[in-house]
Amino acid sequence: MVEFGRLLLIIGGTIAFAGILILIAAKYFPWLGNLPGDFEIEGENYRIYFPLATMLLVSLLGTVLLNIVIRIFNR
Known part of the structure; x- marks a missing residue:
């Protein structure tokens, strides 16, 4: 427990x-989340927001930073 x-x-x-x-x-x-590849669909009673470009950018930066940290600590 x-x-x-x-x-x-x-x-x-x-x-x-x-x-x-x-x-x-x-x-x-403040521009994060408002990149050209972020999709926003609005209707009368709904709103769909899909931050594709922001997710890709954050994923890329996270992967690069994590690889740098792993390489530093594996020496």
Whole structure:
């Protein structure tokens, strides 16, 4: 049961950290989420937003940064 509690704390901390990063990114990068490849479809009673270009950019940057960190710690 102790291991499950630790796992929940790690997951909660990770989600909180991701939320803080999103808040910081929104403040310093207001164009993030409004790139030319982000799709927005609006109807009378609905709104669909699909940030394809933003997801690709964040994924690419995350992959590059993670590879750099892994290469540094594997030496």
